[in-house]
Amino acid sequence: MIRTLSALFAGLVFGAGIAISGMANPAKVLSFFDVAGVWDPSLAFVMGGALIVTAIGYHFVLRRPQPLFDRTFHLPSARNIDPALIAGSAVFGVGWGITGFCPGGAIPALGLGEADALLFVGSMLGGIAAARLARHAMAVRTQSDAA
Amino acid sequence: MTEFTPLASLLGGALIGVAAVLLMAFHGRIAGMTGILSGLLPPFSNDWTWRAAFIAGAIAAPALIIAIAGEPVIPFESAVPAPWLVIGGLIVGIGVYFGSGCTSGHGVCGLARVSPRSIAATLTFMASTALTVFIVRHLLGGF
Numbered sequence: 001m002i003r004t005l006s007a008l009f010a011g012l013v014f015g016a017g018i019a020i021s022g023m024a025n026p027a028k029v030l031s032f033f034d035v036a037g038v039w040d041p042s043l044a045f046v047m048g049g050a051l052i053v054t055a056i057g058y059h060f061v062l063r064r065p066q067p068l069f070d071r072t073f074h075l076p077s078a079r080n081i082d083p084a085l086i087a088g089s090a091v092f093g094v095g096w097g098i099t100g101f102c103p104g105g106a107i108p109a110l111g112l113g114e115a116d117a118l119l120f121v122g123s124m125l126g127g128i129a130a131a132r133l134a135r136h137a138m139a140v141r142t143q144s145d146a147a
Numbered sequence: 148m149t150e151f152t153p154l155a156s157l158l159g160g161a162l163i164g165v166a167a168v169l170l171m172a173f174h175g176r177i178a179g180m181t182g183i184l185s186g187l188l189p190p191f192s193n194d195w196t197w198r199a200a201f202i203a204g205a206i207a208a209p210a211l212i213i214a215i216a217g218e219p220v221i222p223f224e225s226a227v228p229a230p231w232l233v234i235g236g237l238i239v240g241i242g243v244y245f246g247s248g249c250t251s252g253h254g255v256c257g258l259a260r261v262s263p264r265s266i267a268a269t270l271t272f273m274a275s276t277a278l279t280v281f282i283v284r285h286l287l288g289g290f
Binding site for chain 1: 253284
């Protein structure tokens with residue numbers, strides 16, 4: 001119960017931060033990237049504020065032996081900068097630039113009751129699911145090639 | 148055209164940071180929306196409860212803010228036509244899956260850990276997004 005409630009609380013703080021910062025507003029996000037047009041630098045303040053707090057907070061939290069409600073910290077173990085990371089990130093930017101929605105902005109935007117957010121999130125989940133299936137199929141093919 | 152909001156954006160950003168630190172302190176998890184969502188899609192992982200709770204909180208917060216304020220205080224504007232929202236959504240989903248993260252996972256949590264992968268990913272998607280916005284708005288005339 002405390003595990004679920006603590007995650008719910010963290011989610012509430014996250015959603016409030018996204019809403020107050022303007023990240024749930026696609027027009028504002030697109031204005032940040034429109035340096036050649038109606039540039040609105042607000043997004044730099046969102047990233048800056050989030051980064052400073054996270055860097056300082058992680059510094060203290062990650063010195064503890066374990067998190068409060070789990071046995072270990074689940075930190076990404078991959079180290080190499082591979083083509084999938086760069087290509088995937090470049091592709092993500094195309095979709096973000098077309099719509100103004102990124103995953104962390106779109107999920108809280110659902111709470112605003114906006115149909116645009118729902119349409120985007122539904123399609124995004126379809127994209128993630130399709131990508132997982134494709135990677136699974138590629139892995140199976142690689143295995144059978146090796147055998 | 149949107150209004151420059153340095154204070155609200157800084158405060159909101161700081162709250163995003165607090166949420167990331169809380170999720171790490173409570174569950175030892177990166178507050179990356181891509182990773183959290185992926186575990187909620189089939190095949191389901193056995194740790195879906197904290198993921199679903201985090202997502203529920205993230206959706207509920209803006210609704211609560213509006214309910215408490217009694218008026219629509221959270222600005223939302225989108226001029227993107229529905230077919231492009233669908234195409235853009237699919238592109239974002241595929242990109243963040245193969246790129247192992249998005250703005251929250253790489254751009255906030257990863258940069259805070261000074262992860263070389265996250266630095267490379269963030270530089271790539273920020274550049275790609277800016278280039279796409281330039282092409283859509285200034286070469287194609289926008290929506």
